[in-house]
Amino acid sequence: MRKWFCIAICLLVNMSAFAQYGTTKHYEYADSSRTHNLKIHVDYPVKGNPAFLRRVRTFIMETLEYDSYSGAASMGRYNGDSSDGQAVLKYYGVGGVPILKKRRAAYEWESMNEERVIKRIAENDLFVSFEVTTIIWDTPYNAVVSCYGETFRKSDGKKLNIIANSQSPQFRKLLNDRFPEDMKGYLIDSETDIPIPNTKPYLIQSGVRFVYQKREVTAPDAQYIQEDIAFPEIQQFLTEDVKEILGHSPNNNAQMDLQSAEPEFAGGYAALYEHLNRNLKYPVIAEENGIQGDVEIQFVVEKDGSITNVTVSKSVDPSLDKEAIRVVRSMPNWSPAKKNGVIVRSQQHLTIPFRLGGSYHESQTSSMQKTQAWFLFGSENELMEQGVLKDGQVLRGKFNKDYFTKIDTRIDKEIKLYSKSARMLTSHPANSFTLKPDENKLYVLRITDPQQFWSTSEYLVILVK
Numbered sequence: 001m002r003k004w005f006c007i008a009i010c011l012l013v014n015m016s017a018f019a020q021y022g023t024t025k026h027y028e029y030a031d032s033s034r035t036h037n038l039k040i041h042v043d044y045p046v047k048g049n050p051a052f053l054r055r056v057r058t059f060i061m062e063t064l065e066y067d068s069y070s071g072a073a074s075m076g077r078y079n080g081d082s083s084d085g086q087a088v089l090k091y092y093g094v095g096g097v098p099i100l101k102k103r104r105a106a107y108e109w110e111s112m113n114e115e116r117v118i119k120r121i122a123e124n125d126l127f128v129s130f131e132v133t134t135i136i137w138d139t140p141y142n143a144v145v146s147c148y149g150e151t152f153r154k155s156d157g158k159k160l161n162i163i164a165n166s167q168s169p170q171f172r173k174l175l176n177d178r179f180p181e182d183m184k185g186y187l188i189d190s191e192t193d194i195p196i197p198n199t200k201p202y203l204i205q206s207g208v209r210f211v212y213q214k215r216e217v218t219a220p221d222a223q224y225i226q227e228d229i230a231f232p233e234i235q236q237f238l239t240e241d242v243k244e245i246l247g248h249s250p251n252n253n254a255q256m257d258l259q260s261a262e263p264e265f266a267g268g269y270a271a272l273y274e275h276l277n278r279n280l281k282y283p284v285i286a287e288e289n290g291i292q293g294d295v296e297i298q299f300v301v302e303k304d305g306s307i308t309n310v311t312v313s314k315s316v317d318p319s320l321d322k323e324a325i326r327v328v329r330s331m332p333n334w335s336p337a338k339k340n341g342v343i344v345r346s347q348q349h350l351t352i353p354f355r356l357g358g359s360y361h362e363s364q365t366s367s368m369q370k371t372q373a374w375f376l377f378g379s380e381n382e383l384m385e386q387g388v389l390k391d392g393q394v395l396r397g398k399f400n401k402d403y404f405t406k407i408d409t410r411i412d413k414e415i416k417l418y419s420k421s422a423r424m425l426t427s428h429p430a431n432s433f434t435l436k437p438d439e440n441k442l443y444v445l446r447i448t449d450p451q452q453f454w455s456t457s458e459y460l461v462i463l464v465k
Contacts, residue, residue: 044085055157
């Protein structure tokens with residue numbers, strides 16, 4: 001009698017893409033009426049080092065609390081669960097409406113409209129920059145706009161100083177040479193030298209942005225003036241912290257594009273899953289002999305998106321291995337990977353579980369078990385504050401589960417710790433992972449056997465400095 005079988009496909013990708021693009025989640029709040037219109041848009045941090053999350057969230061709350069029109073804190077600080085970005089926005093949105101109404105009544109304006117945007121503007125594995133823009137309309141045709149930004153180091157949430165030796169004649173010359181001649185008259189005290197903006201410069205994806213606020217601008221119709229200087233031009237003036245988080249000193253010939261991307265199957269994971277399930281055939285000899293298991297395949301996505309170097313990294317049976325290789329080789333071209341804006345070759349992994357017996361639904365349900373886990377890395381003080389570490393023991397008694405980051409064990413096989421010191425506190429089989437520093441001497445956890453690694457605990461805790 002022929003047996004039923006189910007084939008489930010899991011895509012395992014490098015977590016560096018998560019680090020670059022999974023830091024924030026976009027939230028919005030709006031409240032409108034005849035007399036007011038308030039809109040708030042925020043890219044809110046939801047993933048990363050606990051210290052980084054705490055400091056960036058505090059920055060966002062301080063920004064939303066600050067009344068850019070009056071120049072004072074407008075309401076009390078939100079003291080609820082800071083991991084709930086939507087709740088944070090609602091708190092400041094609800095509190096901001098009465099301030100708008102009061103301001104409108106005081107100036108006897110017909111309406112008062114305000115829009116606030118906190119946008120993630122640049123990011124790589126080691127830093128992220130946010131740009132804050134506030135627009136206040138007192139009439140439909142007149143608005144006051146302010147803009148500034150801040151760059152944070154991901155390892156600890158430190159606000160980074162971007163420029164070293166900003167008072168040097170060489171830097172002043174660069175600022176003067178780069179600033180458009182026809183704009184110099186718009187700045188106060190700019191007859192001889194272009195002044196340094198009162199607000200800190202910050203990193204964008206191609207260089208450093210300088211923003212002059214309205215109070216620094218003479219022209220009544222101008223709101224603010226910004227000047228972007230590319231990395232090759234400004235590299236000698238960058239601080240050591242900035243040079244480190246950029247990975248290297250930008251060269252003199254080309255701008256550095258901080259955008260990177262992992263390779264992708266056309267249509268994403270769902271389309272990949274459908275393609276492999278449609279084309280994979282269970283070998284008859286393996287089916288007749290009751291052979292099943294997980295075949296792990298590694299392959300290279302070339303610069304043109306083609307699939308090469310398909311090999312078995314974990315074998316189950318020659319017949320299953322051969323079929324797994326065949327179906328991976330049959331895949332159409334992928335979108336290739338990008339690193340710092342340059343298309344590159346990349347190595348990827350697929351785990352293909354072959355399952356015999358039971359219905360499709362039962363096998364699929366079984367394959368989905370233990371696909372979620374939670375990890376946390378932080379300093380000793382941070383772990384103790386959350387009850388994760390107590391009297392030298394980890395995860396004993398009540399601890400703050402909300403402080404952990406949820407991951408998909410089938411996908412997330414690499415966790416960057418952004419620290420030169422790391423020690424695993426939870427227990428996991430030694431042959432299922434590696435914990436080693438990368439080329440920047442920052443530790444990276446690589447899970448080589450997810451099923452075995454997570455078999456002892458669904459929680460992962462790592463102590464870092």
